[in-house]
């Protein structure tokens with residue numbers, strides 16, 4: 531029984547299964563354990579959950595995220611928050627106010643799931659909007675439950691039981707990954723892991739398509755060109771507009787997403803001189 535939070539469906543969230551809006555107690559305060567459990571449950575049922583109108587400083591975001599899961603710092607250290615290193619900035623400006631070319635142009639523009647190449651990939655993530663541009667800078671999310679469930683039979687047959695190699699920046703859109711260049715020059719220093727193309731979500735038990743355009747290199751047992759086409763077909767199918775939710779940021783939005791059952795990408799299109807500053811927390815399974 532829902533006690534603390536109210537779920538608002540929108541036309542987009544009904545279509546894509548993503549982007550429900552949640553209203554309830556302020557997340558900056560001390561949430562009763564039952565409220566936290568309820569919010570966690572909502573985030574499992576709805577892989578992208580938007581909690582608008584929050585007033586969180588870094589300490590409050592860190593405190594909330596810590597209760598939500600096991601926090602892990604992002605691999606790219608230069609984006610770490612100076613005090614809370616498990617929080618990282620997703621920003622198009624450096625700390626000194628200078629333009630961050632990397633952050634404003636190519637970062638995360640390909641479809642991906644954060645850390646899919648890690649031995650233990652992230653389970654969920656939070657992004658909180660501190661400053662948003664007037665135009666552009668949306669984040670797109672795609673529902674990988676719907677992707678799997680609707681796969682045409684021929685693709686589904688080949689996907690079921692297949693395994694793929696994941697490594698940082700090794701996919702066709704891998705150049706958009708932070709540290710992609712170093713990873714391509716020194717692949718031996720970056721983990722290569724093998725993951726099933728179709729995974730069972732450990733908490734919901736539902737099947738998901740688990741490949742992405744930034745960090746999935748190739749499918750085992752296929753020739754390179756067959757694998758390239760197959761992966762491209764899977765990602766294209768899974769990210770078709772029907773399964774996609776576009777989040778246009780407002781200051782104070784907290785978006786919580788499931789890394790296991792969605793892909794996301796930065797939409798870009800922010801005009802020069804417009805600031806976009808978000809704070810992010812990444813975590814592994816529940817605390």
Ligand SMILES: O=C(O)CCC(=O)C(=O)O
Pocket residue numbers: 620638644657667668669670794795796797810
């Ligand atoms: O900038 C964005 O919209 C998305 C960034 C991203 O990929 C992430 O925070 O993991």
Ligand SMILES: [Fe+2]
Pocket residue numbers: 638642643644794
């Ligand atoms: Fe990301």
